Amino acid sequence: xxxxxxxxxxxxxxxxxxxxxxxxxxxxxxxxxxxxxxxxxxxxxxxxxxxxxxxxxxxxxxxxxxxxxxxxxxxxxxxxxxxxxxxxxxxxxxxxxxxxxxxxxxxxxxxxxxxxxxxxxxxxxxxxxxxxxxxxxxxxxxxxxxxxxxxxxxxxxxxxxxxxxxxxxxxxxxxxxxxxxxxxxxxxxxxxxxxxxxxxxxxxxxxxxxxxxxxxxxxxxxxxxxxxxxxxxxxxxxxxxxxxxxxxxxxxxxxxxxxxxxxxxxxxxxxxxxxxxxxxxxxxxxxxxxxxxxxxxxxxxxxxxxxxxxxxxxxxxxxxxxxxxxxxxxxxxxxxxxxxxxxxxxxxxxxxxxxxxxxxxxxxxxxxxxxxxxxxxxxxxxxxxxxxxxxxxxxxxxxxxxxxxxxxxxxxxxxxxxxxxxxxxxxxxxxxxxxxxxxxxxxxxxxxxxxxxxxxxxxxxxxxxxxxxxxxxxxxxxxxxxxxxxxxxxxxxxxxxxxxxxxxxxxxxxxxxxxxxxxxxxxxxxxxxxxxxxxxxxxxxxxxxxxxxxxxxxxxxxxxxxxxxxxxxxxxxxxxxxxxxxxxxxxxxxxxxx
Numbered sequence: 033x034x035x036x037x038x039x040x041x042x043x044x045x046x047x048x049x050x051x052x053x054x055x056x057x058x059x060x061x062x063x064x065x066x067x068x069x070x071x072x073x074x075x076x077x078x079x080x081x082x083x084x085x086x087x088x089x090x091x092x093x094x095x096x097x098x099x100x101x102x103x104x105x106x107x108x109x110x111x112x113x114x115x116x117x118x119x120x121x122x123x124x125x126x127x128x129x130x131x132x133x134x135x136x137x138x139x140x141x142x143x144x145x146x147x148x149x150x151x152x153x154x155x156x157x158x159x160x161x162x163x164x165x166x167x168x169x170x171x172x173x174x175x176x177x178x179x180x181x182x183x184x185x186x187x188x189x190x191x192x193x194x195x196x197x198x199x200x201x202x203x204x205x206x207x208x209x210x211x212x213x214x215x216x217x218x219x220x221x222x223x224x225x226x227x228x229x230x231x232x233x234x235x236x237x238x239x240x241x242x243x244x245x246x247x248x249x250x251x252x253x254x255x256x257x258x259x260x261x262x263x264x265x266x267x268x269x270x271x272x273x274x275x276x277x278x279x280x281x282x283x284x285x286x287x288x289x290x291x292x293x294x295x296x297x298x299x300x301x302x303x304x305x306x307x308x309x310x311x312x313x314x315x316x317x318x319x320x321x322x323x324x325x326x327x328x329x330x331x332x333x334x335x336x337x338x339x340x341x342x343x344x345x346x347x348x349x350x351x352x353x354x355x356x357x358x359x360x361x362x363x364x365x366x367x368x369x370x371x372x373x374x375x376x377x378x379x380x381x382x383x384x385x386x387x388x389x390x391x392x393x394x395x396x397x398x399x400x401x402x403x404x405x406x407x408x409x410x411x412x413x414x415x416x417x418x419x420x421x422x423x424x425x426x427x428x429x430x431x432x433x434x435x436x437x438x439x440x441x442x443x444x445x446x447x448x449x450x451x452x453x454x455x456x457x458x459x460x461x462x463x464x465x466x467x468x469x470x471x472x473x474x475x476x477x478x479x480x481x482x483x484x485x486x487x488x489x490x491x492x493x494x495x496x497x498x499x500x501x502x503x504x505x506x507x508x509x510x511x512x513x514x515x516x517x518x519x520x521x522x523x524x525x526x527x528x529x530x531x532x533x534x535x536x537x538x539x540x541x542x543x544x545x546x547x548x549x550x551x552x553x554x555x556x557x558x559x560x561x562x563x564x565x566x567x568x569x570x571x572x573x574x575x576x577x578x579x580x581x582x583x584x585x586x587x588x589x590x591x592x593x594x595x596x597x598x599x600x601x602x603x604x605x606x607x608x609x610x611x612x613x614x615x616x617x618x619x620x621x622x623x624x625x626x
Contacts, residue, residue: 094115121263158236279357312390334347399427433464494508501585520547531597
C-alpha cells in the first residue's frame with residue numbers, strides 16, 4: 033500500500049454532513065454502533081464553536097474490488113437506492129453526533145452519563161456563550177424531546193416548544209447551526225426593538241455560527257484499491273479506544289456484500305457440536321474455524337500451483353495468518369467450511385480416543401486447528417490403524433514437546449502438508465515429530481494443569497487404563513460418569529510437609545495420579561502405609577488387590593507401603609518416561625541426577 037493510495041484534504045463540515053444525510057457517506061457493517069453520551073456531544077459542539085480542532089476523519093473510497101455491506105449513519109435515511117461513495121472508517125462518533133445535533137431536524141437519540149437512553153435537543157444559550165470568562169460548554173444545553181425542562185417538583189423551568197419561546201429565552205437551536213438565516217429573521221422580528229436582538233445576533237454569529245459555517249475537517253481518503261487487510265489494520269490503528277476488529281467481523285461485512293450471512297452460518301455450525309455433543313469443542317472460536325478453513329483453501333491453491341508446474345518455493349504459500357484469512361474468498365469458504373465442520377467433529381472423536389474428554393484437560397486448543405484440517409482432508413483415510421498411529425505420534429509430539437505454546441501459524445502451515453505426505457505417502461516425519469523432545473527434568477517441573485505437558489501426561493495415564501483404588505473400576509469410566517476424577521497426590525501434601533519434603537518435589541506430576549474425590553478423601557493426609565490399610569478395609573478387599581490397582585497407576589506398591597518417597601518416585605519417573613516415549617515414538621531423555 034503506497035503513499036499514492038491515500039490522499040488528505042480539508043472538507044467543510046456542512047458538506048460532510050450533507051453526504052451523510054444523502055447516504056453518500058455510510059458506515060461499513062463492521063463498525064460498532066454510535067455510543068457517545070449527551071455530554072460528549074455538548075463538548076464537541078463547544079469545541080467547534082470555538083474553532084478548536086476536532087480530529088481527523090478517515091474515509092475509504094467505495095466501489096473497489098473489496099466490497100463491504102454498508103449501513104447509513106444513525107438517523108440518516110439517505111436517498112432510496114443510493115450506493116455510498118465513501119465509507120467512514122474513523123470519525124463515526126463525531127460525524128454521527130454532529131449530524132444528529134446540528135443537521136437533522138429531529139430529536140437526538142443518545143444516552144446520559146449513566147448509560148440511560150434519552151432523546152432530546154441541543155441548544156446554545158446565546159448570552160452565556162458570549163461571556164468573556166464563561167466556559168463555552170456550560171452554554172450548551174440538552175433539553176428533553178418535549179423541549180420543556182422541569183424542576184424537581186415537575187414544574188416547567190424552561191419551555192422551548194415554539195420558536196417564539198426560543199427567541200424570548202435567547203436559546204439558539206443547534207439544528208439551525210448550518211442554516212441559521214430563517215431563525216435569525218424570526219429572532220430579529222420577534223423583539224419590540226429589532227436593533228437589540230440584531231446586535232445580539234451579530235455578536236453570536238461571529239462568535240459561534242460563523243465558525244460552524246466555515247469549519248473544515250481534515251479528511252484522509254483511502255483509495256478503492258486499498259486491500260482488505262490494510263482496511264482492517266488501519267481501522268484498528270485509528271480506533272484505539274474501541275474493541276479490536278476481528279477478522280471474522282471484517283469477513284462478515286465483506287461476505288454480506290454478496291448476501292451471505294457469515295455470522296448466522298457460524299451459529300448454525302456451532303449447533304452441530306455444542307450443547308453437550310462434543311464438549312471438547314465448546315471453546316472453539318469463530319477465528320479458529322476461519323483459520324482451519326484458510327489452511328485448507330491456501331493448501332488447495334498451493335497444490336494446484338505445483339501441479340501446474342510452479343516449484344514449491346514459488347507456489348502460493350500455505351498459511352492462516354491474518355492476511356491469509358482476509359484473502360479468503362466466499363467461494364473458498366463455501367467449499368471448505370463443511371469440511372472443517374466434519375474435521376472438528378472427527379478431531380473431537382480422535383481426542384476422546386486419546387482420553388482427552390473436556391476443555392479443562394485439553395493441552396492445546398490451538399492444535400485443534402491443524403488436526404481438524406488434516407482430518408477434513410483425510411476423510412475415510414484417517415480410519416486406518418497406520419493413519420491413526422501416525423496422527424497420534426504427531427499429536428503427542430506437539431503436546432509433550434510443547435510445540436504449540438508460542439506463535440503457531442507457521443507450525444500449522446508446516447504440519448498440514450507434512451502430515452498429509454507422511455500419512456498418505458512416502459513423506460518424511462513432520463518436523464513437529466522430529467523436533468519434539470522430552471527430558472526427565474521436565475517431569476519434576478510439571479506441577480499445575482496450566483501446562484500442556486501436564487494435561488497430556490494426565491490423559492496418557494488415563495489412556496493406559498488405571499483403575500480406582502477402592503472399586504477397581506476403570507478411571508475413564510469414572511470420568512465418563514462425572515465422578516469427580518482429578519489428579520491428586522500419591523504421597524499426601526500434609527504428610528510431605530511433616531516429613532520436611534520440598535513442595536517443588538511433592539507437587540510435581542511424578543507424585544500425582546488420577547483419583548476419584550471419594551478415594552482422595554479416604555487417603556486424607558496420612559502416610560501411604562496407613563491409608564493403604566484403610567483402603568483395603570473400606571473396599572473389603574485384600575492388600576494384593578490394592579497393590580494391583582496401584583500398579584495400574586505406574587506406582588510401586590512395595591516402596592509405597594514402606595513410605596519411601598524417593599524410591600517410589602524414582603520408579604514412577606522411569607515408568608512415566610516410558611509412557612512418554614511410547615506416545616512420541618522416541619525415547620525420552622534422562623537428565624535428572626539421582
